[in-house]
Amino acid sequence: MAKLSQINTVKQVNENQCQSCMPLGGVVAFKGIENTMVLVHGSQGCSTYMRLMNVEHYNEPVDIASSALNEKQTIHGGEANLKKALDNVSRVYAPKVIGVLTTCLAETMGEDMDRILRDYRKERVTSGIDIIQVPTPSYGGSHTEGFWAATKAIIAYYARPTEEHKQINIIIPHISPADIREIKRIFDLFGLTYTLLPDYSMTLDRPYGGRYQKIPPGGTQTQDIARMSGARATIQFGLTCPDNLSPGLLLNQEYGVPLYNLPLPIGLQNMDRLVETLEKLSGRSLPDVIRQERGWLLDGMADSHKFNADGRPIVYGEPELVYAFSSICVENGAAPVVIASGTRNSLLMGLLGTLLADVDEHPVVLEETDFAAIDDAGVLTGANIAIGHSGGKFLTERRGIPLVRVGFPIHDRTGGQRVLSAGYTGTLAFLDRFTNALLETKYESYRELRKEEMGIKEGV
């Protein structure tokens, strides 16, 4: 794998970062549990910033409580504030679950969360609220790790030895609500019953109507999470998830649930792998409707291959999505020239070797990176299209590289929650967006280019 020395010089400065902080991802995971509120143990600003970021992307109310620590608590400890916050959240929101995420402030203070929450549970025996604690200091990882850590903690909290049953566990990484719904539709078509965790497809993308509720209906039910330990199998879309954060691995090691760790069903071959797995688990062959969808996708791939081959993409963002979208690019003859993630600790690098084995031109691969490095790499490699979240808008502004927006956050366009890329249908929807972005540049400039080549000034 090529690593350009010009780009990979060790720098202290992170200029225009590619990733955000750990509790942010944890918040999203908790929003996928039914009747749950999230409380961030730290200063007021942390929860406010995370609300801002989530609201801008999901275009939905995203309430996150804070223990609102002040200078005094940094000296004397934040226990009283945390307990007060739990009391107030319980009263005003009446949740069944409260997810408590720590911040760098609380972790640096050395808050003994286990002890504080144990005491709180003793003091408020009657409340009946499940309080799930996850350490998520910003310096401990990006929002990707925060998402996995919270998902794993939720399972660890509820899972108990239970009778075996026929259901399947589905564990997802941080994807759009539209993608979650598509994955559920595919499982439904195979006639499988399942528990999907964390299911924020209805909580962070609510249809309009009805009286406004502080905690939106929807999300994975806790009694279903408790039964995940007895499931037939776990399908986890977490190829890049490190073992120590892997929820599927926890269910496998503690309760013997077989783990199918698959790539996200984004891209034809990735979706094929899911279909194969589902055929095996359901004992059914591919439903007609999905077969047709595969056909439509293939038809689209054939039709637009001549345009896609011109693509020199930069793919960046959260590792699981980076792997999936790199796969689409490779199978459409538009091999990425830059693959980048701000996240560290992921298994992405190892996976790319196999994915890119047959590619003629090896891409620049950047991990723990920032947009300054991505920008440099894009220029060096002659990139002409980018795939990722809104952070990369600078590639368009500075370099004229069009950006196909996927992932999180999408704050400068509407509909981040509805971006569909999963399944054969979603893959085709993405591919069309990708091809059209290339065509837009082509139509804008190709006459000028031809005229230049032929030395003609006039004409159209």
Added chain:
Amino acid sequence: MAEIDGTIEEMLLPYPEMVKKNRKKHLIVKDEAAACCPQIEANTRTIPGIISQRGCAYAGCKGVVVGPIKDMITITHGPVGCGYYTWGTRRNKARADDTTPPEKIYSTLCFTTDMQEPDIVFGGEKKLAKMIDEVVAAFHPRAINICATCPVGLIGDDISAVGKAAQERHGISVIAYNCEGYKGVSQSAGHHIANNKIMENVIGTGSERKPGTYVINILGEYNIGGDGWELERILKEIGYTVNCVLPGDSSYLDIKTLHLADLNLVQCHRSINYIAEMMETKYGIPWLKVNFIGVESTIESLRRMARCFDDDPLEEQTEIVIARETARIFPVMEQYRKICQGKTAFLFGGGSRAHHYRHLLADLGIEVSVAGYEFAHRDDYEGREVIPTIKTDADSKNIPELHVTADPILYRDAHTRLNMSREKFEELSSRVQLGYYEGLYPHLKDGHIMVDDYNNHETEEMIRALKPDIVFTGIKDKYITHKQGVPAKQLHAYDYSGPYAGFNGAIIFARDVANALSTPAWKMVTPPWDNYDNAQGSEDNA
């Protein structure tokens, strides 16, 4: 009145007793029969677990005050999140000018030390120092800001020492702000910290006064969506020299010469009154509270400004510009006014917009029934006369006060700054209140609610009870409003619109509000088949 009190009681019902007691002190209902403003509790601790809209000291310092300074590189010393969240989220615009070429503008970039676990354990000073070296080598900025985040204060990184050493190493100013997120009770603490450091390190270090007879600064104007540029346009046409708009579109070079102006205008009183006051003490420059949001209030502010210079040609030119601008915009405003007239609104802001925008809304015939601030102090509600009576608590004591005295060389009396005799100045002071702000309360009407540190629950309940036609607020509660069938307009980032200030801004605002009020979507909430039963019934009967 009793009805409003009942609404408030009901709204507070779900709170535990202590919270209810606390929140009551932050809610005031205007009673016109009462002689003076009742005391509101403000700038006190946020209640844990109540979903307040407040941010932190870092947000106020880096995000609001120092981040927009276009030619300074601002480094966030801390883990990755804080820098990320303040990256371009305020929409403060900047452009190149005679002294600042495009490549010297850094306010759209985001720099952070991205601290990792080992940095927390072993300290991040070396990383920060190295980073400053890299930034200087790569960009050659004129000056650098270092903003601290929560863990930095706890692990004891001495950012001032790192800054000082870097300053000596590179020969440029490196200013360190100890604006850890836990300081104070809200963004307001960060404003104060930033004001102090800018006063201490930047203002007064320049020596070249911009040419002009009436040289002014606009303080506390953030140039969101280009607000500051619209004000500059108007003021320049009248004949003023706008020395600096702080901090919107300001440059380090301009801020250095802030003290060479004749008059300071204060737009956002909350975030910048410290600098205005300190400059008055140190340099003798008087300050005038203005409001350029709304047509009538812009006109009034322009007239009051002109009066400060007691100069007939200036007053005449002011009237000429006012007449020309109003003749141009009134017919356009009238179109939108027809849609807006008679509607009611809630108006929420950080520390000044809930006052400023009510005038613009009044221009459109919209009445504001609930107004709230995130982080205002008592003087922003009740007027500056209450300042001596505000009790300092432990949280405000943690923010260092900067005590300035008259500068032996640069201090000049206010009347000489305004080029008039002492007697004339005294006479002026009786007509135009300098150095004063009356606060929000006098502008409320009977039965209207004023709320401090407003939160999601209360906003939701008040919308349900009072059914406003539109809510002006930030993005965090925008969708709570939408979900209740009421349009919301973002008053912090303007939903990527703007400018809203001055004359041109008023038209754009009026258009946006009219659009929000007349969006067809709200009429389609109930599907046609929900009405079938009734319609069917009447057909059957026929």
